Structure formats: C-alpha cells, structure tokens
Amino acid sequence: MKMTQYSAALAALYSQDPKGTEQSFQHLTPPVLSTLDAQLAAAAEDDGTIISLDHSVVLAKAVIRRIVHQCLDKYSRVSSSETMEEALEYHLLPENVQSELKQRYGCPARTWFESLEHLQEGTSNKNELWKKILDHPMTSYVPMQCQSCGHIIPDNSDGRDDEVGISEEEPTGEELELRAGWFRGPRRAVVFVLRCPNCQSCSRWYRSGHPKIMLNPSRWGRLCGEQEDLRLKLATYLGISLRTCLPLDWDHVWSEFRDEEEDADDQWLLPDENARNFAARLDEGIGYWTGVWAIHPDPSMCEDVTEKYLRCQQRGGHADDSLDNDMERYRQLVQSCLQCSDGVATTQAKSVNGHVLQRANFTSLTIT
Secondary structure, three states: OHHHHHHHHHHHHHHHOHHHHHHHHHOOOHHHHHHHHHHHHHHOOOOOOOOOHHHHHHHHHHHHHHHHHHHHHHHHOOOOHHHHHHHHHHOOOOHHHHHHHHHHHOOOOOOHHHHHHHHHHOOOOHHHHHHHHHOOHHHOOEOOEOOOOOOEOOOOOOOOHHHHOEEEEOOOOOOOOEOOEEOOOEEOOOEEEEEOOOOOOEEEEEOEOOHHHHOOOOOOOEOHHHHHHHHHHHHHHHOOOEEEEEEOOOOOOEEEEEOOOOOOOOOEEOOOHHHHOHHHHHHOOOOEOOOEEEEOOOHHHOEEOHHHHOOEHHHOOOEOHHHHHHHHHHHHHHHHHHHOOOHHHHEOOOOOHHHHHHHOOOOHHHHO
16 A cells, blocks of 8 residues: 555656656765655655655666666667668768778778678678677767867866866757767756867767767767667667666666577677676776666566676676676675665765665566
C-alpha cells in the first residue's frame, strides 16, 4: 500500500513541476536528493524522519527508468540511410585530413563517404570493418577548441568559464538538433562562444545529435557523447548492432558491438582499450563511478555489467589481465562510494545515483 502511495506522490511531483522534477533527476546531487526525499515524503503524507524502503525503491526505479529511457531515445532517433549518406558526403575534408587518410589507408578521399567506401572495399567482414571505423578520424574524439588555431579548452569543471574564454549564448534557431549535455558541468541546450586567449578569434560551438554537425571535420568538438551518437548512427547504417555502456555517476559513454561471426554465442566485443580498462580511471583522482550499465532496445541485451568491468579477462571480465592486482582495490572503491550519500566528495559527476540504488537494496540482478 505504501509503495503505491509513494509512486502516486512521485507522479504528482512530476505533474506539478515537470521541468523542476526532471532537472532534479538529471543531476541528482546530495542536496537535490534531500529535497526530493522531503517532497516525496510530504506528498505521501509521511513524516520523512526515516526514509522507508518503499520510498527508496520508488526513487530507485525512477532513476533507472530515466537513465535507460533517455538512452533508448537515441536509438529511436537514429538517422535514415539517406540522411547518413548526405551527412557523409556533405563536408569537403580539409587538406590535412585528406593527407592523413591517404597516409593511413593508402587511398585519397575528399569526403567521409569516400573514405568509408575505401574501408568497406578493403575489409572482408563487419567485425573488422567496425574495428577500423572505431580507429578512424571520422569517429575520433575531438575536444572543444578554437576553430582558427586549435587552442583546446579542457573538458572539466575546474575554474570559471570566463577564465578559459568561453561564454554561453542563446540559440538562434538555425542550429541542427541542439542538445543539452555535460561540458565542464551539466549544461542546458546552449551555444558556446569561445574568445580564444591565443589568437583572439571567435568560435561558436554547440552539442548536437545531427550527423552533419558531428561529422564536421574543421576543429568542431566531438565529445564522448557525440562520438557515441555518431557511432550508433554509423553502425545502424552499416547493419552493425551496438549497445550503449553508461557508467553511473561519471560523465562518460562508450559502446560494445555484437560479434557478427556465425559461430559467435551472443558475444559483445570491446576493442577500445580505454573502455575495457575503465576501472583504471578510478585512479585518476577526479572521483569515482558506482556501476556500469549496458543498454539496448532489445531488453534481452540490457544488463548491469559492473562486474565485467571489475574483472580481468582471465576471470571472465573485460579488463586487461595486467590490471588483475588492482581489481580488488577498485571493487572496494566502488563499494565504499555506493555506501556514501555525499556524492560531491566521492563521484566524478558529483551525483548519487548509485547510492540511491544501494539504499533500495537493488542488486545487479534487480537492476538488470
């Protein structure tokens, strides 16, 4: 009965203030969680002095659903083949990019479409093709930078925006698929203006989900979110199945791709060394993560894969065996972070999503 009351109370909060409630879940910090707990308790006519298990379960389910459905929304908006081909052919590649492609692949290419055709001609199967695409400049990470001289703006929240020369500007309405996202902290859908401290030129940049924008080869920032959005669109265009991997309480995203070999037993491949060894990022000193989820429109392909990223390959996990001596320490760091409600002090994203699941007694199987 109490569970129903809390569910109805949360629905009422959404109904009364949909924007504010959505923002609360978008960046669930300790103060935001305290406020949300108090609002939920009041709406359910609870005194709120003790957070009940029913209360915790309702919020934990809401956290899972929001994260998963936000990810699934990207799959529902995958570009058509025509849109992808138009985007791949749209940009004339700068001379330095054309030279790099000729040097690396032995074939000149004036557009990304021509370069992709060359990759397809020289590859016998989809597994090898996708590995080449993952290593291709077309899908590489590109930091936000001056579009004139290439001066890079660090993607972290240290210092004020004006100290690195950037400011926010309202959209003009001409932007393609402008979206919100994390850049030096959580951001709404805005345009960034950089006044370069090196050459004094002005650059405009925004986060977008449109392939024409993400494929811009002229020093246009392609952060990990856009990088994976682009890979998803390209994989769909090429008939390759990806599932998205999201770490909890850490701003990052990557993907695993399905083994296309005939004798493969539903295997997911992860050639990216940095993604395989994501546990090692716990040593970077910028905070911790609290779990990893793999998400796909097919529910049978969705699961909590935290254990796979906290085990080496010799023990059935993803990480390189060279990290085996560190894995127990990494596991303890994640567990201690789950127990702590003070996400500001512990997680990279300053959020407490993992803690919300932990206090609801959600196991990996429950989450899956």
